[in-house]
Amino acid sequence: MSATISPLAPKKxxxxxxxxxxxxxxxxxxxxxxxxxxxxxxxxxxxxxxAGVFTRSKCPSAPVDFCRQNLAQGKARVxxxxxxxxxxxxxxxxxxxxxxxxxAAAKAAGCTPDEVFLASTGVIGEPLDAxxxxxxxxxxxxxxxxxxxxxxxxxIMTTDTYPKLATATVKLGDADVTINxxxxxxxxxxxxxxxxxxxxxxxxxxxxxVLQDLxxxxxxKTFNAVxxxxxxxxxxxxxxxxxxxASRRGAPDITDAGDARLGAFRRGLGKVLKxxxxxx
Numbered sequence: 081m082s083a084t085i086s087p088l089a090p091k092k093x094x095x096x097x098x099x100x101x102x103x104x105x106x107x108x109x110x111x112x113x114x115x116x117x118x119x120x121x122x123x124x125x126x127x128x129x130x131a132g133v134f135t136r137s138k139c140p141s142a143p144v145d146f147c148r149q150n151l152a153q154g155k156a157r158v159x160x161x162x163x164x165x166x167x168x169x170x171x172x173x174x175x176x177x178x179x180x181x182x183x184a185a186a187k188a189a190g191c192t193p194d195e196v197f198l199a200s201t202g203v204i205g206e207p208l209d210a211x212x213x214x215x216x217x218x219x220x221x222x223x224x225x226x227x228x229x230x231x232x233x234x235x236i237m238t239t240d241t242y243p244k245l246a247t248a249t250v251k252l253g254d255a256d257v258t259i260n261x262x263x264x265x266x267x268x269x270x271x272x273x274x275x276x277x278x279x280x281x282x283x284x285x286x287x288x289x290v291l292q293d294l295x296x297x298x299x300x301k302t303f304n305a306v307x308x309x310x311x312x313x314x315x316x317x318x319x320x321x322x323x324x325x326a327s328r329r330g331a332p333d334i335t336d337a338g339d340a341r342l343g344a345f346r347r348g349l350g351k352v353l354k355x356x357x358x359x360x
Contacts, residue, residue: 085242089241090242093230093243093245094245094246094247096229096230096245096247096260097258099226099260099283099323099325100125100226100326101124101125101128101283101323101324102125102226102260102281103122103123103224103225104120104121104122104123104224104225104227104232105121105219105221105223105224105225105228106119106220106228106231106232106234107119107213107216107219107220109212109216110212111162111163111164111202111208111212111213112163112164112165112202113164117234117235118162118163118164119160119162119163119213119216119220120159120160120161120162120232121159121188121217121220121221121224122158122161122224122321123157123158123189123224124156124157124159124323125323126157126191127155128155128156128321128323128324129154129156129288129321129322129324130154130291130321130322131151131154131294131295131319132147132148132151132292132317132318132319132320133295133296133303133316133318134317134318135316135317137316139168139169140168141167141169142168142175142177142178143167143178143199143200143315143317144316144317145178146178146182146197146198147198147199147317150193150194150195150196153195154287154288154289155194156319157186157189157190157191157195158186158188158189158191158196158221159196159197159279159319159321160196160197160199160217161198161199161201161235161236161277161279162199162200162201162202162208163200163202163235163236163264164203165200165202165203165206165208166202166204167208170205170206170207173208176210177207177208180210180214181198181210181217182196182198184215185198185214185217185221187217187218188218188220189221197319199236199277199279199315200315201236201238201315202238229245229262230245232262232279233245233263236264236277237264243264244263244264244356244360245261246260246351246355247259247260247261247352248349248351249348250344250345250347250348251344252334252342252345253330253332255326255330256326256329257282257283257284257331257345258283259280259284259345259348259349259352260282260352261278261280261281261352261355261356262278262279262356263356263357263360264276264277264360265277265278265360276303276360277317277318278317278318278356279318280295280318280321280349280352280353281320281321281323282322282326282345282349283322283324283331284324284331284334284345285322285327285331285333286324286334289337290339291322294320294337294342294345294346295318295320295349297346298349298353299353301350302350302353302354302357303318303353303356303357
């Protein structure tokens with residue numbers, strides 16, 4: 081981690097509430113950095129829906145291709161993120177690495193590989209040795225806890241000087257639902273994101289197509305309006321997960337993007353996305 085912390089770093093980090101149905105674990109895999117966490121696993125309860133927005137680069141990284149393919153199912157059980165190596169411009173080796181990680185994560189979480197989502201950030205053009213960390217995933221999945229949001233944000237940093245977090249609690253029907261988000265990115269942030277990774281989770285019961293609509297619209301005015309050095313990256317990934325666990329507290333199931341009850345949620349999501357984009 082850089083010795084100097086950006087003057088833009090917040091004086092204190094937000095208290096990140098637990099989100100029911102999300103468990104987090106991090107590890108030091110030594111992919112590139114020594115003595116710091118560089119591997120994140122986020123595990124989701126069965127029934128979690130997912131949406132995503134990715135780089136517009138014509139040469140996306142292997143993990144971006146992997147996520148795009150799995151997004152069609154609209155279901156997620158585990159997210160695995162490594163920092164230190166972007167697994168981009170790595171050809172067949174890159175694809176083999178994502179396949180190996182996907183299999184290991186699916187086995188660890190007791191799900192199928194199409195419910196696994198992957199992201200990598202760091203050096204471009206070097207093969208990512210999944211053998212360095214795939215054996216750690218079973219332990220991470222078991223060790224997951226709901227209260228490690230700040231640790232999650234630290235594990236995905238590369239040249240960032242501070243972890244980036246945001247949260248909002250809003251009404252959906254008569255129930256409170258929470259939206260938590262983390263992000264990383266300090267360079268290569270041309271419009272339409274860049275080496276930008278961001279992961280958002282909510283306990284709201286929202287169907288995947290609706291979640292996708294909310295995320296795509298919310299991104300237009302936030303992350304896609306940001307530039308740092310006008311380089312577009314190969315790895316941009318913004319994923320949003322909805323566990324649906326708030327339905328147990330009376331939150332209504334949302335299956336239509338035009339549902340009037342989404343107003344407060346849409347504003348809360350916008351606030352989280354804007355906060356993370358400004359921090360980036």
